[in-house]
Amino acid sequence: MKGTVCFAILAIVLLVLVGCSTDIQNIEEGQRVSDEDIASVERWIKDTEGFLLAYLDEESDYVTDFQHSDDGMDLEGNVDPQDDGWAQLKQKQAKPSSLPNNKNNDPSGSKGQDSQLGIVPWQGNRTPTTRQPSVGGKKPAGDTGRELSPDKQKSPDKKIDDKDTNQNRDGDKIDSDMPSAPSKKQYINNIDIKHNDLLTDISVWTIPEVYSVQIDNKEMHYNGRNRYNLSIAGLKKDSNVNINMYDKDGKLLHSQKCVIN
Amino acid sequence: MRKKAICVIIILTIAVLILAAPVVADYWMSLQEILGDTRLDNRLKYNSPRQIRVETPKRYISKVHIYHGEKSDKGKGTFLTSIDIYPLESWYINNIYVDAVRLNPDGSPSGTIRPSREASKNFDPETGEIYWNVGFGNIDVDDNIDIEIRVYDYRKDMVQKLYVRFAEGEKITAPKESMESNAERGYKYTLHDLIADPNLFNELLKWYTLDEIKLRFKY
Numbered sequence: 001m002k003g004t005v006c007f008a009i010l011a012i013v014l015l016v017l018v019g020c021s022t023d024i025q026n027i028e029e030g031q032r033v034s035d036e037d038i039a040s041v042e043r044w045i046k047d048t049e050g051f052l053l054a055y056l057d058e059e060s061d062y063v064t065d066f067q068h069s070d071d072g073m074d075l076e077g078n079v080d081p082q083d084d085g086w087a088q089l090k091q092k093q094a095k096p097s098s099l100p101n102n103k104n105n106d107p108s109g110s111k112g113q114d115s116q117l118g119i120v121p122w123q124g125n126r127t128p129t130t131r132q133p134s135v136g137g138k139k140p141a142g143d144t145g146r147e148l149s150p151d152k153q154k155s156p157d158k159k160i161d162d163k164d165t166n167q168n169r170d171g172d173k174i175d176s177d178m179p180s181a182p183s184k185k186q187y188i189n190n191i192d193i194k195h196n197d198l199l200t201d202i203s204v205w206t207i208p209e210v211y212s213v214q215i216d217n218k219e220m221h222y223n224g225r226n227r228y229n230l231s232i233a234g235l236k237k238d239s240n241v242n243i244n245m246y247d248k249d250g251k252l253l254h255s256q257k258c259v260i261n
Numbered sequence: 262m263r264k265k266a267i268c269v270i271i272i273l274t275i276a277v278l279i280l281a282a283p284v285v286a287d288y289w290m291s292l293q294e295i296l297g298d299t300r301l302d303n304r305l306k307y308n309s310p311r312q313i314r315v316e317t318p319k320r321y322i323s324k325v326h327i328y329h330g331e332k333s334d335k336g337k338g339t340f341l342t343s344i345d346i347y348p349l350e351s352w353y354i355n356n357i358y359v360d361a362v363r364l365n366p367d368g369s370p371s372g373t374i375r376p377s378r379e380a381s382k383n384f385d386p387e388t389g390e391i392y393w394n395v396g397f398g399n400i401d402v403d404d405n406i407d408i409e410i411r412v413y414d415y416r417k418d419m420v421q422k423l424y425v426r427f428a429e430g431e432k433i434t435a436p437k438e439s440m441e442s443n444a445e446r447g448y449k450y451t452l453h454d455l456i457a458d459p460n461l462f463n464e465l466l467k468w469y470t471l472d473e474i475k476l477r478f479k480y
Contacts, residue, residue, distance in 0.1 A: 003281075003287060006277070006280075006281035007281075009277060009281075010274070010277055010278070010281065013270065013273065013274050013277065014274065016270065017267070017270050017271070017274065189367065189368070194296055194297070196295075196296050198292075198295070198296070198455075198456075199292070199296070199462070199466070199471075201293075201296055201471060205368060207366065208364065208366055208405035211426045211428045212426070212428075218463070218467060219467070221470055222424050222425065222426060223424060223470070224407050224409070224424035225364060225368040225369065225370065225407065225424075226364060226368035226405070227368065229470060229471075230466070230467075231292070231466045231470075231471050232463060232466065233455070233459045233462040233463050233466065234459035234462075234463070248402075248426070248428035248429070249428075250430070
């Protein structure tokens with residue numbers, strides 16, 4: 001309570017402070033610096049205009065260079081249709097007369113050539129030229145192969161890991177106390193033990209048939225979702241606890257020994 | 262003038278900060294957090310175990326009794342169910358809502374089959390007990406079903422959430438002798454009590470989970 005009250009007071013004070021400071025800024029500085037501000041803004045606009053013009057010149061140079069160097073080919077010699085498309089677009093914008101040069105590189109040029117005027121028909125052309133080679137070409141097949149192969153390698157590994165952990169769990173942690181059980185049914189899906197100097201926290205996830213769980217004749221808390229939890233103080237490390245599971249009529253289903261480590 | 266005012270305010274805030282520091286520095290940690298805490302020894306350097314107070318929350322429900330009626334042969338099939346919910350102190354409770362949730366075999370909820378049914382308040386004239394009652398029909402008992410009980414107080418805040426398995430019988434959910442320790446009821450235990458008396462600690466852990474037991478550290 002005290003903490004919250006103090007925090008509230010502090011918050012109010014801080015708010016007032018922030019409000020004052022903003023007000024003072026508005027009143028004092030806003031009127032004084034107005035002329036200087038306008039001048040600086042004008043200067044900035046002039047600078048940016050010059051810079052923009054320079055930038056535009058550079059870009060036009062770049063476009064012409066691009067036209068000369070790019071033939072729609074990669075270093076490996078594969079036809080890259082998307083780059084070709086961009087070159088086409090830029091050529092159209094720069095020089096409409098240079099269109100026929102690129103017709104040879106277009107695999108499906110016949111459709112779009114009838115209505116080839118400006119940017120819109122080119123966009124119509126672009127979809128088949130880009131999609132067809134990418135779907136049927138060599139690169140994507142290799143990609144899918146790469147994607148699939150590690151999965152195939154990984155999935156058995158995971159399974160093996162799971163088996164290993166189960167074996168460890170069975171072998172190290174839990175020793176079945178009832179060897180005469182007719183069917184080796186797993187009543188515990190998972191068990192989690194945290195040991196500390198102060199206390200030991202035991203969480204158990206069971207199968208639905210289990211309706212109550214006891215550890216050393218102490219009833220566990222039911223946390224919902226088939227989870228049971230109980231913390232016990234004064235347990236030593238490497239000591240055994242008995243986990244008893246009961247069904248809904250209170251009949252003992254299974255009893256397991258568990259080593260705390 | 263304004264500069265003076267700002268100076269005064271800054272000095273005031275600093276003063277308030279210095280004054281409030283010991284109060285604000287108080288903090289609560291649940292036992293769950295302490296279980297994985299590597300700095301516990303460092304904390305005990307500034308807080309001796311007798312100074313660390315233990316807080317446990319208020320309990321509202323003392324026991325839940327589930328009755329199955331009209332048993333068919335061998336306890337299988339569907340039948341009517343009546344659930345009695347007994348409060349510890351009925352005047353704190355505004356209303357109680359009960360859900361029935363079906364679970365998958367792995368424990369994840371597959372669906373709420375009877376959502377948010379409000380329990381009705383009843384009075385037993387013989388014993389003078391006030392208790393809440395709610396009923397369900399047509400639920401397969403062999404299903405994997407959780408009963409969720411949510412308790413609301415008069416501020417419409419959910420104050421307790423309780424899970425019960427859908428099995429016939431009585432389930433006691435609070436100790437007979439109140440073990441709650443908080444600002445309202447007074448702090449009964451310190452960390453020293455828990456360390457010195459494992460029986461008391463185990464009794465406390467029997468009724469409260471690690472999340473609910475909190476320790477107060479000063480610094």
